[in-house]
Amino acid sequence: EKLGFTKTLGIDYPGEITAVLMPKEIVTAADLARMGFGQSIALSSLEMMVGVAAVINNGYVLEPHFVSTISKESGETVYVRNKTIKNKVFSEQTSKIMREMLYSVVDKGGGKYAKVEGYTIGGKTGTAQKYENGAIAQGKYIASFIGFAPYDQPQFLVYVTVDEPQGAYYGGVVAAPIAK
DSSP, X not given: OTTSTTSOOOOSSSOOOOXXXXXXXXXXHHHHHHHTTTOSOBOOXXXXXXXXXXXXXXXXXXXXXXXXXXXXXXXXXXXXXXXXXXXXXXXXXXXXXXXXXXXXXXXXXXXXXXXOTTOOOEEEEEEEEEEETTEEEEXXXXXXXXXXXXXXXXXXXXXXXXXXXXXXXXXXXXXXXXXX
């Protein structure tokens, strides 16, 4: 709720959807455990980016926008969308610890294929099973990587998803190199 996933984020673009979440009153301990590694919950790419941005941005949830500035060909700025903070959901200390952990994923872990020489990058890989008709679809996956740079003062965030990759299907092998 604090991240804004129980309602639309209010982006400046039509067609926004909300996360697919179980009603809080029916969530079991087993559901909570599965949610910890990404099952029993479905977020749009935008929601995933808003959530990760809050984690790495000292805990602040920012209102997302597709356009931040419009300039004329001459360089004159004619429109600026100011940054809007919606909520603070994590402490700065928690955010710092998470940035360090996510840096480690790229520096020493499964996100190593997102490394770019001269940049300090943090990120997280993902490998999700797909469902069809309420059951796991054998051999069908979504590979993903979400990363940011520089890890200690994030300025950029990228999220790559590959739907049903062929051959290798792990996020670190398929999506991280694309993010790089």
